[in-house]
Amino acid sequence: MKRRDFLQIAGVSGLGLMLGCTSSGNKVQSANAEDVELSHFVFIDTNGVVTILNHKPELGQGVYQAIPMIIAEELEVDIHKINIIQSLADKEKYGNQGIGGSTSVRRGYTELRKIGATGRILLIQAAANQWQCSVSECSASNGSVSRNGSKVKLSYGELVIAASQLEVPKEVELKKSADFKILGKPTLRQDIPMKVKGEAVFGLDVELDNMLYASVERTPYMFGAVDSYNKEAIEALPGIVSTSILKTDLFGKPRQGVAILSEDYFTAYKARKQLKIEWTAIPEVYDDAKIFGAFHKEKSKKPTAQRNKNKDKTTLSNQVDTISAEYECPYEAHSPMEPMNATVWVKKDSTVEAWLPTQNGQSARGSIAEITGIQKENITINVTFLGGGFGRRSLQDFAIEAAHLSNETKRPVKVVWSREDDTNAGPFRPATLNVFKAGFDSQKNLTSFSNHIIAQIIGHQWPGADLTKIGGGTYEGAYWGYNFANYTQAGTTVQLPVPIWYWRSVYSSTNCFVNESFVDEVANHMGMDSIDFRLKHMKDERATTLINTIRKQSNWDNPAPREFKGVAFAHVFGSYSAQVVTVEKSGAGVRIKKVDAVIDCGQTINPDTIEAQIEGSIIMGLTAAYKGGISIQGGKVANSNFDKYELLRINETPEIEVQIMKNDHAPGGIGEPGFPPTPPALGNAIFKATGLRIRKLPMTEVSIT
Amino acid sequence: MATYKLNINKKMYEVEAEPDTPLLWVIRDKVGLKGTKFGCGAAHCGVCTILFNGFPIKSCTLAVAAVTPEIEITTIESTDFKNLKVVQDAWTKVQAPQCGYCQSGQILTAVSLLNQNPTPSDADINTAMTAVLCRCGTYPRIKKAIKTASQELNA
Numbered sequence: 032m033k034r035r036d037f038l039q040i041a042g043v044s045g046l047g048l049m050l051g052c053t054s055s056g057n058k059v060q061s062a063n064a065e066d067v068e069l070s071h072f073v074f075i076d077t078n079g080v081v082t083i084l085n086h087k088p089e090l091g092q093g094v095y096q097a098i099p100m101i102i103a104e105e106l107e108v109d110i111h112k113i114n115i116i117q118s119l120a121d122k123e124k125y126g127n128q129g130i131g132g133s134t135s136v137r138r139g140y141t142e143l144r145k146i147g148a149t150g151r152i153l154l155i156q157a158a159a160n161q162w163q164c165s166v167s168e169c170s171a172s173n174g175s176v177s178r179n180g181s182k183v184k185l186s187y188g189e190l191v192i193a194a195s196q197l198e199v200p201k202e203v204e205l206k207k208s209a210d211f212k213i214l215g216k217p218t219l220r221q222d223i224p225m226k227v228k229g230e231a232v233f234g235l236d237v238e239l240d241n242m243l244y245a246s247v248e249r250t251p252y253m254f255g256a257v258d259s260y261n262k263e264a265i266e267a268l269p270g271i272v273s274t275s276i277l278k279t280d281l282f283g284k285p286r287q288g289v290a291i292l293s294e295d296y297f298t299a300y301k302a303r304k305q306l307k308i309e310w311t312a313i314p315e316v317y318d319d320a321k322i323f324g325a326f327h328k329e330k331s332k333k334p335t336a337q338r339n340k341n342k343d344k345t346t347l348s349n350q351v352d353t354i355s356a357e358y359e360c361p362y363e364a365h366s367p368m369e370p371m372n373a374t375v376w377v378k379k380d381s382t383v384e385a386w387l388p389t390q391n392g393q394s395a396r397g398s399i400a401e402i403t404g405i406q407k408e409n410i411t412i413n414v415t416f417l418g419g420g421f422g423r424r425s426l427q428d429f430a431i432e433a434a435h436l437s438n439e440t441k442r443p444v445k446v447v448w449s450r451e452d453d454t455n456a457g458p459f460r461p462a463t464l465n466v467f468k469a470g471f472d473s474q475k476n477l478t479s480f481s482n483h484i485i486a487q488i489i490g491h492q493w494p495g496a497d498l499t500k501i502g503g504g505t506y507e508g509a510y511w512g513y514n515f516a517n518y519t520q521a522g523t524t525v526q527l528p529v530p531i532w533y534w535r536s537v538y539s540s541t542n543c544f545v546n547e548s549f550v551d552e553v554a555n556h557m558g559m560d561s562i563d564f565r566l567k568h569m570k571d572e573r574a575t576t577l578i579n580t581i582r583k584q585s586n587w588d589n590p591a592p593r594e595f596k597g598v599a600f601a602h603v604f605g606s607y608s609a610q611v612v613t614v615e616k617s618g619a620g621v622r623i624k625k626v627d628a629v630i631d632c633g634q635t636i637n638p639d640t641i642e643a644q645i646e647g648s649i650i651m652g653l654t655a656a657y658k659g660g661i662s663i664q665g666g667k668v669a670n671s672n673f674d675k676y677e678l679l680r681i682n683e684t685p686e687i688e689v690q691i692m693k694n695d696h697a698p699g700g701i702g703e704p705g706f707p708p709t710p711p712a713l714g715n716a717i718f719k720a721t722g723l724r725i726r727k728l729p730m731t732e733v734s735i736t
Numbered sequence: 737m738a739t740y741k742l743n744i745n746k747k748m749y750e751v752e753a754e755p756d757t758p759l760l761w762v763i764r765d766k767v768g769l770k771g772t773k774f775g776c777g778a779a780h781c782g783v784c785t786i787l788f789n790g791f792p793i794k795s796c797t798l799a800v801a802a803v804t805p806e807i808e809i810t811t812i813e814s815t816d817f818k819n820l821k822v823v824q825d826a827w828t829k830v831q832a833p834q835c836g837y838c839q840s841g842q843i844l845t846a847v848s849l850l851n852q853n854p855t856p857s858d859a860d861i862n863t864a865m866t867a868v869l870c871r872c873g874t875y876p877r878i879k880k881a882i883k884t885a886s887q888e889l890n891a
């Protein structure tokens with residue numbers, strides 16, 4: 032295959048060339064070489080230049096480097112010499128390409144290694160054939176195959192044509208982790224040079240000839256339909272090309288808007304101020320008080336579902352004392368720095384090309400097929416870099432809007448959301464109420480522990496959902512591994528007209544805060560040290576090792592004068608995560624001095640990326656702990672830009688120290704496990720410093736700096 | 737529509753735009769330099785930061801009509817602005833970006849800081865860099881990158 036064809040297949044032609052393959056990103060181009068496809072993921076040209084495709088969306092979590100690292104390890108090539116490019120979204124070729132639940136590496140690990148190993152075995156076989164020897168006499172390393180015990184060597188470039196014609200082996204042997212040369216070593220990311228030069232192409236940066244920009248005035252409420260609007264007046268404004276009602280739905284309910292299209296974004300955006308829209312189908316109007324009121328009504332009722340462990344009637348009969356507590360957590364917005372946007376071009380020849388900053392290009396492909404009536408095979412989805420996502424971009428509403436508008440105009444349309452559009456629409460991290468109760472015997476031994484979460488359930492929003500079932504994910508982040516006697520987790524689903532969605536670490540983002548805070552309340556009631564209490568109640572050796580490690584790293588047992596420390600633990604998304612927050616008193620409040628973190632995510636791919644993900648999660652965790660919270664007033668978001676929905680800034684960022692455990696357990700997730708322990712570790716530290724137990728996020732009862 | 741002359745990265749551009757169009761959109765969509773990003777449109781986040789005669793300014797709330805051709809505008813695409821490359825290299829060395837979206841604003845703000853103060857303290861870094869938000873939380877590495885660049889400049 033010629034390089035040009037190959038680039039087209041890989042979605043890097045023309046404009047796409049910039050997507051993963053800018054002048055700096057694409058380090059090597061060999062002239063007059065033929066590119067040979069060894070698999071959908073691996074191309075080697077006849078000069079030996081290796082190109083590996085990353086098939087997962089890159090939103091900062093580092094898959095752009097990590098996926099090729101896994102393949103390169105088994106393929107036996109130099110990671111610093113390969114080209115990396117972003118693949119198209121194509122289920123047939125790449126399998127599931129969605130990202131969410133910190134799954135890219137942990138679910139793909141073995142398959143990706145097999146892809147690399149298959150390439151290696153084919154290349155070795157090609158060499159053995161040429162030398163007329165057995166494969167056991169050959170070995171591969173650094174992009175070439177050598178004949179053992181001799182200096183004879185053939186480069187992959189010399190072997191690739193022959194290798195590509197061989198039959199693909201059914202079974203492949205994978206390397207032993209002791210022989211890894213790439214995995215587990217900090218590796219420079221190839222997307223970073225592009226990102227520091229402003230060359231990386233995000234969704235918002237896509238530019239096409241004849242493109243229209245759309246700005247959409249969506250229902251200011253959570254849902255709603257457009258009855259009518261002043262179409263003629265708007266279309267008479269200078270620079271306005273057309274307007275239309277976007278008849279879009281979310282979870283089976285209308286969530287519509289009026290789209291204004293222009294040759295440039297600002298003209299379309301500005302015209303929105305002159306819109307006069309009659310809204311209809313507006314849902315019952317809620318605000319914060321009414322929402323939490325609805326949760327509190329459920330407290331005394333039977334939960335939708337519950338699970339129990341360590342049932343022990345004898346212990347329970349000795350219960351003489353109980354404590355209880357209620358915790359509230361607010362909605363949160365994802366607020367990636369790049370607001371939602373999408374570019375779709377429904378072409379006159381009944382094909383579609385789209386450029387999407389999406390966490391799930393395949394889902395967008397399906398939706399575009401439905402909207403346009405065009406077969407999936409004729410829909411090309413280019414996945415751009417994503418300016419953050421945190422779960423938001425796994426919903427495809429932005430792509431659906433662009434598809435409708437391009438379908439109507441048959442011109443390329445880029446829909447751009449303003450920051451307010453992005454915050455107002457949600458969908459949000461679910462708000463929650465948790466009710467806890469713990470019992471003790473006369474010796475202050477724990478006799479029961481129960482947790483009741485009352486919240487909206489993400490999966491219950493679709494019409495026809497089974498409202499009698501609550502998945503285990505609803506309890507994630509509330510550590511079920513504690514061997515508490517008479518341990519109960521219960522859940523109650525609440526239906527509210529506020530759309531919710533997956534947000535970094537999902538229910539763990541609230542569950543860990545409320546549970547690890549109440550666990551501390553229990554330890555305190557028993558007069559036990561927070562870490563001793565946790566260790567006493569856990570069996571899993573990886574968990575106890577982790578806790579002992581954080582104990583040491585954070586200097587838990589010897590705090591400096593005026594320092595107070597809080598701890599929290601989570602076992603989520605396949606990884607173990609523990610943190611200690613150190614605060615000191617400052618006036619009536621506290622100052623955060625340091626966050627210590629330890630993560631056990633098994634076999635590591637790129638430890639530098641893991642460290643970065645944990646740092647970033649902690650900063651997002653501090654934001655949610657004491658700055659965040661979406662407030663709903665009169666059925667609308669009350670804080671829709673960063674002046675009122677504040678994010679942590681650099682001057683508010685404490686020292687952070689991250690330690691990664693070394694072992695060869697299967698890889699765990701890294702994008703989410705760093706988040707859950709931060710808010711509870713902070714709350715627990717504040718309790719120690721001030722005696723104030725914070726049971727409501729964001730933590731506004733105490734000044735935090 | 738009116739015509740404006742803009743001096744961007746030492747090159748003169750002539751653009752047609754409505755006078756109230758924010759400079760951000762003129763640079764991105766009329767001049768075609770996409771490295772300057774849009775985050776909030778209301779001077780809260782700083783990801784749209786560019787340099788005006790070497791000083792950081794938020795381009796999302798500045799009308800193009802207020803810009804004269806005498807003002808030297810620098811964006812992330814500049815190839816020769818003083819110390820920009822040193823800072824970009826430091827950013828790569830410490831692997832500062834995650835999603836990367838805010839980084840043009842971060843880098844230009846840091847370049848301006850270092851050009852005024854080649855040996856900034858932690859407090860100086862905090863004061864200058866607080867203007868730019870990063871949802872990915874790359875702040876610890878931004879601090880490290882600025883110190884790395886500072887060492888490089890003073891070597």
Ligand code: FES
Pocket residue numbers: 773774775776777778779780781782783784785794795796797
């Ligand atoms: S986009 Fe200009 S400050 Fe946010």
Ligand code: FES
Pocket residue numbers: 091368418419833834835836837838839869870871872873874
């Ligand atoms: S790197 Fe993603 S917002 Fe800063």
